[in-house]
Amino acid sequence: MIKIIDGGVCAAKGFLAGGVHCGIRKNRTKKDLSLIFSELPASAAAVYTTNKVKGAPLLVTKKNISDGTARAIVCNSGNANTCNADGVMIAERMCELTAAALGIAPEDVVVASTGVIGQPLDVTPIAAALPSLAAGLSRGGSASAAEGIMTTDTRMKEIAVSFEVGGVSCRLGGIAKGSGMIHPNMATMLVFITTDCAISPKMLKRALSTDIESTFNMVSVDGDTSTNDMVTVLANGAAGNAVIDAEGEDFSAFMAALNTVTVNLCRRIAADGEGATKLLECTVKGAKDEKNAKIIAKSVICSSLVKAAMFGSDANWGRVLCAIGYSGAEVDVCKVGVSFVSRSGEIEVCRSGAGIDFSEELAKKILLEDEITIAVTLGDGEAESTAWGCDLTYDYVKINGDYRT
Amino acid sequence: MIKIIDGGVCAAKGFLAGGVHCGIRKNRTKKDLSLIFSELPASAAAVYTTNKVKGAPLLVTKKNISDGTARAIVCNSGNANTCNADGVMIAERMCELTAAALGIAPEDVVVASTGVIGQPLDVTPIAAALPSLAAGLSRGGSASAAEGIMTTDTRMKEIAVSFEVGGVSCRLGGIAKGSGMIHPNMATMLVFITTDCAISPKMLKRALSTDIESTFNMVSVDGDTSTNDMVTVLANGAAGNAVIDAEGEDFSAFMAALNTVTVNLCRRIAADGEGATKLLECTVKGAKDEKNAKIIAKSVICSSLVKAAMFGSDANWGRVLCAIGYSGAEVDVCKVGVSFVSRSGEIEVCRSGAGIDFSEELAKKILLEDEITIAVTLGDGEAESTAWGCDLTYDYVKINGDYRT
Numbered sequence: 001m002i003k004i005i006d007g008g009v010c011a012a013k014g015f016l017a018g019g020v021h022c023g024i025r026k027n028r029t030k031k032d033l034s035l036i037f038s039e040l041p042a043s044a045a046a047v048y049t050t051n052k053v054k055g056a057p058l059l060v061t062k063k064n065i066s067d068g069t070a071r072a073i074v075c076n077s078g079n080a081n082t083c084n085a086d087g088v089m090i091a092e093r094m095c096e097l098t099a100a101a102l103g104i105a106p107e108d109v110v111v112a113s114t115g116v117i118g119q120p121l122d123v124t125p126i127a128a129a130l131p132s133l134a135a136g137l138s139r140g141g142s143a144s145a146a147e148g149i150m151t152t153d154t155r156m157k158e159i160a161v162s163f164e165v166g167g168v169s170c171r172l173g174g175i176a177k178g179s180g181m182i183h184p185n186m187a188t189m190l191v192f193i194t195t196d197c198a199i200s201p202k203m204l205k206r207a208l209s210t211d212i213e214s215t216f217n218m219v220s221v222d223g224d225t226s227t228n229d230m231v232t233v234l235a236n237g238a239a240g241n242a243v244i245d246a247e248g249e250d251f252s253a254f255m256a257a258l259n260t261v262t263v264n265l266c267r268r269i270a271a272d273g274e275g276a277t278k279l280l281e282c283t284v285k286g287a288k289d290e291k292n293a294k295i296i297a298k299s300v301i302c303s304s305l306v307k308a309a310m311f312g313s314d315a316n317w318g319r320v321l322c323a324i325g326y327s328g329a330e331v332d333v334c335k336v337g338v339s340f341v342s343r344s345g346e347i348e349v350c351r352s353g354a355g356i357d358f359s360e361e362l363a364k365k366i367l368l369e370d371e372i373t374i375a376v377t378l379g380d381g382e383a384e385s386t387a388w389g390c391d392l393t394y395d396y397v398k399i400n401g402d403y404r405t
Numbered sequence: 406m407i408k409i410i411d412g413g414v415c416a417a418k419g420f421l422a423g424g425v426h427c428g429i430r431k432n433r434t435k436k437d438l439s440l441i442f443s444e445l446p447a448s449a450a451a452v453y454t455t456n457k458v459k460g461a462p463l464l465v466t467k468k469n470i471s472d473g474t475a476r477a478i479v480c481n482s483g484n485a486n487t488c489n490a491d492g493v494m495i496a497e498r499m500c501e502l503t504a505a506a507l508g509i510a511p512e513d514v515v516v517a518s519t520g521v522i523g524q525p526l527d528v529t530p531i532a533a534a535l536p537s538l539a540a541g542l543s544r545g546g547s548a549s550a551a552e553g554i555m556t557t558d559t560r561m562k563e564i565a566v567s568f569e570v571g572g573v574s575c576r577l578g579g580i581a582k583g584s585g586m587i588h589p590n591m592a593t594m595l596v597f598i599t600t601d602c603a604i605s606p607k608m609l610k611r612a613l614s615t616d617i618e619s620t621f622n623m624v625s626v627d628g629d630t631s632t633n634d635m636v637t638v639l640a641n642g643a644a645g646n647a648v649i650d651a652e653g654e655d656f657s658a659f660m661a662a663l664n665t666v667t668v669n670l671c672r673r674i675a676a677d678g679e680g681a682t683k684l685l686e687c688t689v690k691g692a693k694d695e696k697n698a699k700i701i702a703k704s705v706i707c708s709s710l711v712k713a714a715m716f717g718s719d720a721n722w723g724r725v726l727c728a729i730g731y732s733g734a735e736v737d738v739c740k741v742g743v744s745f746v747s748r749s750g751e752i753e754v755c756r757s758g759a760g761i762d763f764s765e766e767l768a769k770k771i772l773l774e775d776e777i778t779i780a781v782t783l784g785d786g787e788a789e790s791t792a793w794g795c796d797l798t799y800d801y802v803k804i805n806g807d808y809r810t
Contacts, residue, residue, distance in 0.1 A: 051727060052731070053727060053730030053738045053758070082723075083723065083726065083758060083759050083760060308801070310806075321632075322631065322632055325456040325458030326457070331457065350523075354523065355523035391806075393802060397716065397797055400710055400714065401798070
């Protein structure tokens, strides 16, 4: 039984967190340095952007957690430390400084950065702030840590759940930053998850790699894959359950808890996409297989025309069909059905690949809500998939176009 | 020697054209029915959208030109005749009516439609208008025909060239519609090209299929592939050259003329993309092979973040690097160089995958122009490619989002 609880990345036993303004960002009211610490050694797993241009912190993190363990996560906002000649050296220095402040080894530090690309990252303010940040870490620090990784996110994103593994109560929680933009960089998605569930590095990696295929990899704000995306999980075993080191009931329970947290964070990231006024969800049912279901869900959620129509609360199902048609998926377009769903109701607009009469008035009412599901049914099989995105708005253009004018 | 000349689709000998308002569109000042006619039998070739949802007219056209010949092109705007149960029957009826008005066989008619999807197309106004449209066809009718296929295009698009094949002067010209939006449909690209050069259906098909790979397939306004895209060429041989029926010097001369016209139309379509204020061109040089060059050029031109930055005249090279990195192309990102070029000058902003000092003032001046080239150099080989697109603006969102609100 999975229950939503408070505490974010500090909900799990043995985790402390905090965030401060150290001076990378000019606005003193914006936190720009966050730290998460496990009081016990922890299994660690991470997944990284597939962009060939990779931020220096990702390269250092990859090396540091190659042994499957880590104890701390340090992350700054305001500078991505990417495309800099000295980037790796600076990222390693951040690990050393964090390790010294916490009394752990530099190889046990996960490092991340988000913000400006191609501008040298001065480590001085980080060095100055880390000792007091480390000293001030607390069980109540998750929200501060969540704030410290925000760029132009409008809302802090944290979530935690409790669940049972072999009769033992465990906790798992995460914080995330979504699509914020800091000149002259692109959006970055960062997610940090902690759990006190005992799980081997190998199974933790398997759980994360499996989960992201149907969660973070199914989110799109604007189709641009960042250079600095990263999802990291630390699992310190403080809950006292028998270590999960193989598939089975316990692993499934862990996967379910992880999925609850990641889906929640996906929805928050999508809803807080740049300029977004609406969370869009596309559910695909009846696909030939999961691969085709995913291709279709993602094609619909990525379509600029679908996104703009949703901004205008326009029941423009032709654009949904068009996006299905060019997705590259194996699909019989003559069997496609489309409905729009929100808390104001549900309306079927397309059946068997052709339009049907529907009430424009009811459609408008449904689409004026801020969470819209585009429900696609195919007649090709039993597979399903869900993707998340947001509408395309004037503010998206403003944030990304008018930035310096 | 290729020379730009007047006359559009009527520049080639033996072609007549015209366009009228027949009543499909409510606005009486907008033409909505166009006709192009070859006085002689002509070789015909066409390429169609790869969208699995295909407009009914495309299916009928494909059947009609399966013998490699056609004599007329009829096209309406205001209704796409797509996703309609009776779509094929209506498209066939349009061919019959056109054939009757011109005294040719229905199988020699190419039919196209653009506009509303999923709404039945009433053939009555077309039937009423065709006899007088056919009777009024003229050598001066290209501009009228170009207007009749426009939807929300802001500019009529026509171009023609003269060239020599085996010492004989030939002409080739085209009209196009770009990305206009008519509720509730998506954009459609239609291109009709005529030539009096004598060329076999087989070689005409080869010329067109080869050419579009580096022209129309390298244009993107918003990444959404329409259901009704089509490019058609009619070649009636009126110039009197020896029929081109194999590769060689004559075929190369024809290809060069065709490419001059198609590149010109590509640029016009991109520049007149929905809401566009700027034509964007991405040139990629030094790629490993042509495939990788194309993938990179297209990834840059399709990036919402690059497009929005260009709207804001922001020299945001990090977004260009990001788009190269996630393109999926084989590329050594450490060797990438980026410059921005316009009629106001040229500025290098990235070398060897890292930023270099540059004058923000000069960059701004260059990017404030309405035709921008993003010049990407790789160090991976000798292959090149060019892609065309436009900036992402408030008006794109307005046209596609606010349509009914």
